[in-house]
Amino acid sequence: MDLVRDDDRPELEPPILQGLGQAVPQADPPLALRARVLASVAGASTLSPRRARSPVWPLATAASLALAAGLGLYTSQLLGRIGALEGDLRDARARANAAEQRAADALQSAAGTRIALAVLTAPDVARIDLAGQAPVAPRASARAFWSRSRGMVFTASNLPPLPAGRVYQVWVLTAQPAPLSAGLLAPDAQGSVNETFSTPPDIPQPVALAVTIEPAGGVPAPTGEKYLVGTVASRPA
Amino acid sequence: MWVLLAILGSPAASPESRQADRASLERIARGDHAAFAELYDRHARLVYSLALRILQERADAEDVVQEVFAQVWAQAARYDASRGAVAAWMLMLTRSRAIDRLRARRSRPEAAAEADDPESVVDLAAAQDIELLSAEQVTRLQRALAELPEAQRTALELAYYQGLTHAEAAARLGEPLGTVKTRIRQAVIKLRESLIE
Numbered sequence: 001m002d003l004v005r006d007d008d009r010p011e012l013e014p015p016i017l018q019g020l021g022q023a024v025p026q027a028d029p030p031l032a033l034r035a036r037v038l039a040s041v042a043g044a045s046t047l048s049p050r051r052a053r054s055p056v057w058p059l060a061t062a063a064s065l066a067l068a069a070g071l072g073l074y075t076s077q078l079l080g081r082i083g084a085l086e087g088d089l090r091d092a093r094a095r096a097n098a099a100e101q102r103a104a105d106a107l108q109s110a111a112g113t114r115i116a117l118a119v120l121t122a123p124d125v126a127r128i129d130l131a132g133q134a135p136v137a138p139r140a141s142a143r144a145f146w147s148r149s150r151g152m153v154f155t156a157s158n159l160p161p162l163p164a165g166r167v168y169q170v171w172v173l174t175a176q177p178a179p180l181s182a183g184l185l186a187p188d189a190q191g192s193v194n195e196t197f198s199t200p201p202d203i204p205q206p207v208a209l210a211v212t213i214e215p216a217g218g219v220p221a222p223t224g225e226k227y228l229v230g231t232v233a234s235r236p237a
Numbered sequence: 238m239w240v241l242l243a244i245l246g247s248p249a250a251s252p253e254s255r256q257a258d259r260a261s262l263e264r265i266a267r268g269d270h271a272a273f274a275e276l277y278d279r280h281a282r283l284v285y286s287l288a289l290r291i292l293q294e295r296a297d298a299e300d301v302v303q304e305v306f307a308q309v310w311a312q313a314a315r316y317d318a319s320r321g322a323v324a325a326w327m328l329m330l331t332r333s334r335a336i337d338r339l340r341a342r343r344s345r346p347e348a349a350a351e352a353d354d355p356e357s358v359v360d361l362a363a364a365q366d367i368e369l370l371s372a373e374q375v376t377r378l379q380r381a382l383a384e385l386p387e388a389q390r391t392a393l394e395l396a397y398y399q400g401l402t403h404a405e406a407a408a409r410l411g412e413p414l415g416t417v418k419t420r421i422r423q424a425v426i427k428l429r430e431s432l433i434e
């Protein structure tokens with residue numbers, strides 16, 4: 001039997017190997033060693049090859065590592081899914097907001113159309129043609145239909161582009177000295193605009209309409225130059 | 238001279254002790270701590286003495302004793318009693334572990350824990366047909382050792398108790414490789430003759 005591992009090691013036959021092991025000076029081990037050795041296997045299985053390191057621990061460690069790796073992968077997948085869901089949610093919110101905006105625009109447009117139709121078909125409707133004022137807006141023109149009970153439809157074209165921070169404001173002129181503000185106009189790039197206004201039914205009888213250019217947001221009383229002016233051409237029946 | 242001191246109280250095999258060892262091992266395989274303690278009481282001295290002879294340090298020798306008995310505990314269920322004596326197996330484990338520790342200490346002092354794996358050293362597969370020598374055989378062997386020429390005994394001790402290769406022993410002794418091989422071979426022949434007298 002070869003108990004040595006290296007071919008270059010002397011081969012000692014078993015009896016001599018055993019004999020050399022037995023032939024050493026005999027020494028008593030420390031008493032404390034007995035307790036230590038006995039304690040070292042106190043909690044160990046006889047199938048366990050290790051004294052202080054039970055294979056349970058490597059297995060437990062391996063299991064923990066596998067669990068950690070699995071959790072890490074699962075967490076990563078979850079985070080990915082959460083990220084995708086958040087993206088989807090953002091898209092859905094954006095679509096919902098756009099849809100709400102379109103719906104609001106449609107409702108507003110529908111409301112404007114209803115008002116316009118109501119005004120135009122009102123028995124007390126009056127038409128006011130407005131002319132552009134030289135030299136600021138000689139090509140501009142506008143027409144308004146006013147009903148005391150249903151409001152006013154205002155349409156204009158060829159209005160000059162507004163300077164920054166300025167807005168067109170529509171005024172109702174009555175027998176009273178102070179003009180009443182009907183509302184603001186926001187023309188498109190071509191200077192055209194269609195707008196409907198609600199006017200108080202108890203205002204005095206209008207005699208004319210005017211459009212001035214005012215600071216953004218409008219003002220209580222006209223301050224700017226007149227761009228359009230028109231008098232009431234026909235009275236309600 | 239340690240060989241002379243060893244003549245007193247040297248361990249030996251007996252049918253009774255061998256049978257007791259087998260019985261203990263069977264009980265140990267079932268997790269019997271009392272049997273383990275009995276085995277320790279019978280052989281701790283044998284194991285400790287060999288470990289101490291090889292390692293020359295009490296603390297290391299104690300560690301080896303603990304490792305050997307832990308391996309016995311762990312592998313008791315796999316031990317085939319027909320293969321050889323339990324004590325002989327334990328001595329083989331002891332030498333293997335002690336020499337591993339010695340090599341680790343020599344080559345990499347910081348890596349002495351290399352020998353800490355019970356599976357890395359001789360296991361049951363190599364424990365076939367090994368028996369303890371009788372008291373008479375041990376005495377004869379000790380006498381033969383004492384009578385060896387110093388150079389032969391030294392070369393043999395380097396090979397057995399330090400696990401050196403022929404080349405390592407030659408380097409240690411500062412002698413030609415062939416000379417060292419011859420000395421070891423001659424020493425083995427004399428020891429063998431002492432056992433068959």
